Amino acid sequence: MDLGMAAKRYETLADDIAASIARGTLKPGDRLPSVRQARASRNVSAATVFEAYYLLESRGLIQSRPRSGYYVAAPPTKARAAVPTAPSQPDGQAREVKITDLIFDMLQAATRREVVPLGSAFPSPLFFPLPRLGRALAASATHLDPWSTVEHLTPGSLELRRQIAQRYLLDGVRADVDEIVVTNGAMEALNLCLAATCKPGSAVVVESPCFYACLQALERQGLRAIEVATDPRTGVDLEALDTILVRDRPGAVWVMTNFQNPLGGSMPAEKKQALVDLVHRHRVPLIEDDVYHELYFDPQRPASTKAFDRDGWVLHCSSFSKTLAPGYRIGWANAGRFAREVAQQKLGASLATSIPVQLALASYLERGSYDRHLRGLRARLRTQRDVYAAFIGDVFPAGTRVAHPDGGYFLWVELPEGCDALALAQRALAEGISVSPGPIFSPAGAFRNCVRINFGHPLDARVEAALTRVGEMAGG
Amino acid sequence: MDLGMAAKRYETLADDIAASIARGTLKPGDRLPSVRQARASRNVSAATVFEAYYLLESRGLIQSRPRSGYYVAAPPTKARAAVPTAPSQPDGQAREVKITDLIFDMLQAATRREVVPLGSAFPSPLFFPLPRLGRALAASATHLDPWSTVEHLTPGSLELRRQIAQRYLLDGVRADVDEIVVTNGAMEALNLCLAATCKPGSAVVVESPCFYACLQALERQGLRAIEVATDPRTGVDLEALDTILVRDRPGAVWVMTNFQNPLGGSMPAEKKQALVDLVHRHRVPLIEDDVYHELYFDPQRPASTKAFDRDGWVLHCSSFSKTLAPGYRIGWANAGRFAREVAQQKLGASLATSIPVQLALASYLERGSYDRHLRGLRARLRTQRDVYAAFIGDVFPAGTRVAHPDGGYFLWVELPEGCDALALAQRALAEGISVSPGPIFSPAGAFRNCVRINFGHPLDARVEAALTRVGEMAGG
Incomplete structure (x- = not known):
């Protein structure tokens, strides 16, 4: 979708609805107007309504229920996850690097569109x-x-x-x-x-x-x-x-x-x-x-x-x-x-x-439309950071720590000690989910209990299921 | 120009004229119809006539005379140049390579459009x-x-x-x-x-x-x-x-x-x-x-x-x-x-x-238009090989040897012993002409009396003047 062209109208609509939720005019569980109703009352196109709802959903403010419509979501549960704070303590040795063979197949597999891209290096291509x-x-x-x-x-x-x-x-x-x-x-x-x-x-x-x-x-x-x-x-x-x-x-x-x-x-x-x-x-x-x-x-x-x-x-x-x-x-x-x-x-x-x-x-x-596009992209990614972090806090095992970045689209996740992120990544990939395991980020193969999660894709039902499944694997 | 689209009409016209020259209907020194005359008699656009004449000129069959028009050219003089035949005899030593600093500025200068591109690595971009x-x-x-x-x-x-x-x-x-x-x-x-x-x-x-x-x-x-x-x-x-x-x-x-x-x-x-x-x-x-x-x-x-x-x-x-x-x-x-x-x-x-x-x-x-384009490109380059080789034979010093490649768009030119191709290339560049000196093609800096000449650009008056000037420099 072309954010530069169409951003204004649907963002305005989404902001109006978000404000109603913030004021309490719309409460958790309330049903939003149908696309047809909203279209008529706002005098906008169906695409604009759809885009606005989609944006609100990606921000975690509303949820769709199959064959029923959109509802105001419950406020996110308080994340159980804390933020990692300790600096790394590498041994300072100069090492030859041998990483390519380890990661090549993993990276190649993650480019297939049917794989859930939690390990991807890119945000959703739909955002550009x-x-x-x-x-x-x-x-x-x-x-x-x-x-x-x-x-x-x-x-x-x-x-x-x-x-x-x-x-x-x-x-x-x-x-x-x-x-x-x-x-x-x-x-x-x-x-x-x-x-x-x-x-x-x-x-x-x-x-x-x-x-x-x-x-x-x-x-x-x-x-x-x-x-x-x-x-x-x-x-x-x-x-x-x-x-x-x-x-x-x-x-x-x-x-x-x-x-x-x-x-x-x-x-x-x-x-x-x-x-x-x-x-x-x-x-x-x-x-x-x-x-x-x-x-x-x-x-x-x-x-x-x-x-x-x-x-x-x-x-x-x-x-x-x-x-x-x-x-x-x-x-x-x-x-x-x-x-x-x-x-x-x-x-x-x-x-x-x-x-x-x-x-x-x-x-x-x-x-000169680059800046307008960037403003939209930043807002979207910021929202997704919060939604992903909260969701991971809910479904990952106790003791998980999740970073809180002020930009980009990656969450660094420290799993409880003893988790083997490489094995986890292999198992997840076998189920069609990519994650980036910690050891690929270190010439010494450190960060064995860490994974990097990409939050640059909308947290839809498929991604929710994938995160839930990765959390289960990490916990078991 | 788009050879794929527009090739047919002007190539047909050029072929007709070339056939008239081959049959002797048009003789060396005969004046060709003006663009306006040809346009009217052939019922084609001025651009088509121009393109046809341009093509014939690049094949060496006709020549333009300023403010007068196009004339059937004299058949090419027999080239004085022989073809190099001796294989190189390198010493077989393994050498560290240090060439980049030597050639960087020379290559960069040759990308400016005002420089006559005899040293260029590319054929004319107009041929694609x-x-x-x-x-x-x-x-x-x-x-x-x-x-x-x-x-x-x-x-x-x-x-x-x-x-x-x-x-x-x-x-x-x-x-x-x-x-x-x-x-x-x-x-x-x-x-x-x-x-x-x-x-x-x-x-x-x-x-x-x-x-x-x-x-x-x-x-x-x-x-x-x-x-x-x-x-x-x-x-x-x-x-x-x-x-x-x-x-x-x-x-x-x-x-x-x-x-x-x-x-x-x-x-x-x-x-x-x-x-x-x-x-x-x-x-x-x-x-x-x-x-x-x-x-x-x-x-x-x-x-x-x-x-x-x-x-x-x-x-x-x-x-x-x-x-x-x-x-x-x-x-x-x-x-x-x-x-x-x-x-x-x-x-x-x-x-x-x-x-x-x-x-x-x-x-x-x-x-599937790649092959048609290639056929036109090959014919054009083949003609230019002959025209360039003949021209170089005329204007380069006695004792020059010119290769006769069966493809591509480079002529390897051996100048008489004692010519310093590096100095020649520097002098030529100072006058707005690029040539590729032999030593840049050897880690040992050999081939000091050789230059590579690109024949991938039409031999127009500017290129003729440049080749003539390079021949003078090589001779003196």
Whole structure:
């Protein structure tokens, strides 16, 4: 559905109904008007009513009963789950990474649409303005200047790099378009940044736990990983990092300071500044994977490490894959002093990024509906965070701890000690449910009793049944 | 221009005129009808006449004279240039590769449209059906199934892999769609194949000379290169290769057996078979960069190494970038026994290839106009080969040798001994002309008196002036 186009009317209707529930005008168990009634009384289309009810349902405010209609839901039960608070305590050893074989089949299976995507890395594709993007792509493709197929090779379309630079202004960052290299998604950007800064055999500091794709990138480039102690809410321990920088002289530090995957935590702005100061002092490149930056839930936009980067030691990577255009594969590296090396790596790795797709995104961004789409997406994900956390609190075993992220779409779930998340993930997959087990987020295979749950899909009956089943497996 | 749609009318007109020239009805120096006259007498549009004359001009049959019109050209003078015949004689040492810094600025400068693209890696973007592809992309993008953005992740769209497998049938190859991984162009495919088969420090056998991007890929992956003696017409010396395989036990062999870049030579089918037998015997992966396969000039389609590959040791890479869709960045690896490793590398390197673009190509190929487009493209390039070779024979210094490729769009030009191609390339670029100097095709920096000339752009007055100027520089 195209949130950019149709958002206003159904959101207004949903907000009206939500307000009635909040005021008590509509009480738990009350039946909502039928779609036909609401359509007539509000003078809106059936689709608008349906969308509004669907949104309220995803927020947990109403429930559908088969062949009966929509009813105001009972307020969520108080979650039994607490929030994890203890920082991780990795041993600080540099390790060769061997993760790909473990996770490859699991990840591949999770891309099938019949699998319940609790382990998915993506939010629901229904949440993105794909038809509007499609029209932008149609226009860019049918009016493609043939010479642009040569001129917009690496570092990429100047128009798109300008649009990206404009978004950096929102974070108070004056990005230099000459330091931006357009890539095939953030994943390629991160690989290129690693290759531009490290030699095979180098050590790279990673969070504990860290995103498994970071480990895949290290493995394929023959790099070793050093896990650094990480607070689930505020990110890496800077003292521990300082010790490692002195002791191991790593080739780079890889972090996600906003809505870290999988923990969901974010560094406060002052800590970001201290982190950037630290890597400046040690002259170590800081590679930031910042793909969830735009998915914040608080009114205040989070800071960017790039805002504190005066000497170009931060290689800031992001994409549109999680926020706007899944499957289009457009990302970038804003690579500071390493921009030339990253562009060289890009030429050698894949020459260029698809040019009609770059131009389509530039044109979409220029029209200015990105922010409206993001507002809708953030509100939806924020609601789903609460609904999922409450539901998991209800159906997972006692002693479970669930993170409370302020952005993104992942819940880090600590199951009671003794639970084997790898075995759980295998059993769940056999029943058509994917979950991401903790050990894939650690080169040492730690976090054996943790799972990452994706809350980026509406909590419908299928997802409820899947979560309930995973809770049963975890409990038994 | 859209060859698929508009080809017929102007090609018919051009063929009629060409026949009149061949019969002697029109003689050298005769003036052709003006565009207005031809339009009226043929009942076609001015654009059609223009296109027909343009095509005849690119074939060297007619010439425009400023403010006067088009005239039948004199038959090409006999080229003074001979064809290079001696195989290269590299020293067989394994070398670290350091080429990127040398060529990066040169390659970047050559992408500017105001530079005469004699050194370009691409044929003219005007030769491709970009409007028709654009319509296919418009359709795939506006009707994108949101779930396809997850399901068509690596290894890629099943529809596109099926279309690719069908083209393999033309070469007598039964390709397994499960062994095909869709990539961001052939460049990514080749990188992934290297990473799937070699470890940092491994040696890779390369042709002498070989495509510079092969050397870039080796450099970025920390691989060493061993050059093997290569015949300019028939490819690598299999005895020399056998010796290297025994002595150095390399991680892989990288070849282009069809219209090798830069030499233009092709292995005869029996030699391809012997090559595949050889790597089977030594159990060494053969990585084939086969991006020019479809651009053959003879009536007979060339063989594919993959046709002789019974045990999956051939990793066959190609793309649509040189034949159909420049700038779209769609390629693939048909990776035999290494398919799983290549897919894992793809996931780790860039996760996936742009999904609307994959679907657009699948839909274009399904409609069956690819072969018609290719027939037109081959005829055009074949003509340009002759026109360029004759022109170079006229304006380059005595003693120049020019290859005679049976496909592709590169002429390998050996200048007289003592010419410094690197200096020549720098001087030419300062005057707005790109050429590719021989040393960038060799890890040892050999071929100092050679240049590669792209004949994939119409030989118009601007290109004539550029070739003339390069010939002067080479002579003085």
